[in-house]
Amino acid sequence: MRxxxxxxxxIGTSVAYRLGQGGADVTVLEERRIGGGTSSTSYAWVNACEKLSSHDYFRLNFAGRAAHARIAGELDGAVWYPRxxxxxxxxxxAEAGGVDPSDQTDKFGxxxxxxxxxxxxxGKGLQRLEPEIAAAALDSSPVIHYPEDGWCxxxxCAGAVAQAARQRHGVRFVAATVARIVVSGDRCSGVVLADGTTLDADIVVNCAGRWANDVLTNSVAPxxxxxxxxxVAYTLPAGIGLRRGLRxxxxxxxxDGAGRLLLRAGDLDKHVQPDAPAVVNQPLADELLARARALLPGLADVGLETWRIAIRPQPADGYSAIGPMPGLAGYYACVTHSGVTLAPFIGEAVAAELLTGATHGALAPFRPQRFFEGETA
Ligand SMILES: Cc1cc2nc3c(=O)[nH]c(=O)nc-3n(C[C@H](O)[C@H](O)[C@H](O)COP(=O)(O)OP(=O)(O)OC[C@H]3O[C@@H](n4cnc5c(N)ncnc54)[C@H](O)[C@@H]3O)c2cc1C
Known part of the structure; x- marks a missing residue:
């Protein structure tokens, strides 16, 4: 199968790796560099504990954690998933004028x-684990410790998985921009590149993240x-002893490696202009640093190395969109927020679906079809 x-x-590297492992003839087309899209500007907490709005979505993300451990165990020298x-x-x-501390206890339940x-x-238990945290940053609300959580x-991860896909399974990685998919009738039969070249395929898997809709033709509903x-802001390397992630x-x-800390805050994200100029003193980045210093006094003399703005590839209802498009054979979409958590599982499940024709129960609630009920794409 091509x-x-x-x-x-x-996501694309994980899907390609598992498809190649399953015997498919796989070509990956990338217009930037491996991992150079949103994956390079992510907070990247691998978790399901923030996904409590739906049990199906929690389970999907829980499966993502387990799949991360699997692929890290499968590839030599995996260093991308500290826990x-x-x-x-x-x-x-808390933001929005204060949160009832009992929410934490409910969440824990x-x-x-x-x-x-x-x-x-x-608070004492927290400070035993992370003594660098300022006592003043705490109040009486309980702390939840996720002892097995980590980040990616x-x-x-994308680089190592791509290398393994290439070396072990013959997957080709080609530097190219996809201009559009090729659609004739109710079938997708390949892609046209920006230089006009047409590449044929039995299946096109769209893992273009926030740009996924840009390659569709007019006849396909986005x-x-x-x-x-x-x-997200990155501190300079800091000589402090913090080991765990703090939410x-x-x-x-x-x-974030070599002593740097990665900072973000949901309330500040609401003020982000996607096209903000790359100025040195970005006020939101400076505010992130001020908040981090209040939490960790050891950062008093540590400045920011850089900051970046990124766009989340988020389907309109907030949940993943993974699966075929109704009325369009040969085409499969994988667009989701929480993609860092989900990527290894998406790779496994999508490869199983495409190579065996089976449907994976965990993906069933997250089909793109839900956006097009009653119409064809
Ligand atoms: C601020 C922020 C915080 C986040 N925090 C978390 C978190 O804590 N935990 C979590 O799990 N997730 C988090 N996410 C979400 C997560 O980062 C994304 O869901 C994930 O990175 C998406 O991966 P992807 O492979 O789909 O997209 P990308 O990494 O963007 O990859 C898509 C690739 O497609 C390529 N491409 C696009 N169009 C074309 C084309 N026409 N031709 C060729 N190539 C093309 C791009 O160059 C890119 O390399 C966060 C995101 C942001 C922005």
């Missing part, structure tokens, strides 16, 4: 019911997207 995968982000744990507290000073590894700590370095912008009312931060 399969074209558009995009080599964390030192994550600590979360809300506190009365749901996580226990749903089998997520978590424990409750008090998505570009390292998956409705509701992209949101986010800003706090003011700022989320985690180690």
């Amino acid at each position: 399969i074209i995968v558009i995009g080599s982000g964390i 030192p744990g994550v600590l979360q507290w809300q506190g009365a000073s 749901i996580l226990q019911d749903w089998g997520y590894p978590a424990e409750l700590l008090d 370095y998505p570009v390292l 998956i409705p997207l509701a992209p949101t912008a986010g800003i 706090t009312p003011a700022v989320n931060l985690r180690p």
Whole structure:
């Protein structure tokens, strides 16, 4: 089976690897560089504990965590998935005027019911684990410790998975821009590149993230997207001893390698202009640093190395869109937020569907079809 995968982000590389492993003849087309899209500007917390709005979506993300461990165990020298744990507290000073601390206890109860590894700590327990945290940053609200959680370095992951796909399974990675898919009647039969070359395929898998709709022809309805912008900031290497990720009312931060910390905050994201100029003193990035310093006094003399703005590839209802398009054979879409968490599982499940014709139960609630009920694409 000849399969074209558009995009080599964390999802495209994972899909290509598993398809190649299953015996398909796979070509990946990438117009930037491996992992150079949204995957390179992600906070990349691998978790299901923030996905409690739907049990199906929680389970999908839970499967993502497990699949991360599988692929890391499969490839030699996997260094992209550290799991030192994550600590979360809300506190009365949370954004939007304060959050009832009992929310944390409720959340903990749901996580226990749903089998997520978590424990409750008090402030003392938190400071035993992470003594660099300022006591003033805490109040009496309970802290949830996710002892098995961690994050991914998505570009390292995509690079290693791409290399394994190439070396082990003969997957081709080609630098090229896909101008559009080729559609005749009710079938997609390949892609046309920006230089006019046509490439034929039995199946085209669209893993182009936030750009997924740009390659569609007029005859194919786009998956409705509701992209949101986010800003992430990176400190200079800091000589502090923080090991775990922190999810706090003011700022989320985690180690990002070589002493750097990666910072973000949901309330600041709401003020991000996607086309903000690349100025040195970005006020939102400076605010992220100020909040991080209040949390970790050891950052007092540590500045920012850089900051970046990225757009989340988010289907309009907030959930993943993974599967065939109604009325269009030979075409399969994989567009989702939480893509860092989900990528290895999407690779496994999509390859199983495309190579065996079976349908994967975990993907059933997340088909693109839900956006087109009653019409054809
Ligand atoms: C601020 C922020 C924080 C986030 N935090 C988390 C988090 O904590 N946990 C989590 O799991 N997820 C998180 N996400 C979401 C996650 O980063 C994305 O869901 C994921 O990176 C998407 O991966 P992807 O492979 O689909 O897209 P991408 O990484 O964007 O890859 C798509 C690739 O397709 C290529 N491409 C596009 N169009 C074409 C074309 N026409 N021809 C050829 N190539 C093309 C692009 O160059 C790109 O390399 C966050 C996102 C943001 C922005």
